[in-house]
Amino acid sequence: MTIHTLLVNEVERRLFEEGIPRIEKCLNELSETEVWQRPNEQSNSVGNLILHLCGNVRQWIIAGLGYEADVRHRQTEFDERGPIPKAQLLDKLKALEADARETLAKVKEEELVQIHKVQAFEETGVSILVHVTEHFSYHVGQITYFVKAIKNMDMAYYAGIDLEKKSNNF
Numbered sequence: 001m002t003i004h005t006l007l008v009n010e011v012e013r014r015l016f017e018e019g020i021p022r023i024e025k026c027l028n029e030l031s032e033t034e035v036w037q038r039p040n041e042q043s044n045s046v047g048n049l050i051l052h053l054c055g056n057v058r059q060w061i062i063a064g065l066g067y068e069a070d071v072r073h074r075q076t077e078f079d080e081r082g083p084i085p086k087a088q089l090l091d092k093l094k095a096l097e098a099d100a101r102e103t104l105a106k107v108k109e110e111e112l113v114q115i116h117k118v119q120a121f122e123e124t125g126v127s128i129l130v131h132v133t134e135h136f137s138y139h140v141g142q143i144t145y146f147v148k149a150i151k152n153m154d155m156a157y158y159a160g161i162d163l164e165k166k167s168n169n170f
Contacts, residue, residue: 036082064118066103
């Protein structure tokens with residue numbers, strides 16, 4: 001397996017097999033009102049963060065690596081006050097996943113080292129994939145923290161996995 005394949009597969013795993021299911025699990029714990037609740041005016045709601053993640057992935061992967069038109073209006077992701085229903089937010093995430101997977105399937109190895117213009121930046125394809133992955137994870141963490149804080153619950157993302165198990169790889 002090539003480093004190109006490993007990288008793309010890992011990005012897909014982190015975004016679509018970990019990130020989106022965790023967001024969905026969080027949304028299932030929140031009421032429609034709680035999705036749009038802001039702790040204060042300097043903070044974003046879960047709904048805003050979902051819109052922001054959709055905008056970021058579309059701009060950086062689909063437009064940046066996939067050469068599609070960049071139609072993002074970033075500030076509107078934060079200005080939205082809802083209520084956009086949870087089901088519609090999930091539909092946006094599922095559509096994003098389908099479009100991003102389609103784009104990632106077409107990314108050629110040489111495009112990973114080429115420079116791509118995204119927002120005000122010039123980034124390699126590798127940099128784009130790393131940025132999107134860490135950015136997505138960061139906001140999934142914020143969404144998780146919000147749910148845990150207002151619901152006083154463990155999200156149990158690792159339920160049934162022995163996290164104390166040690167590897168014997170030296």
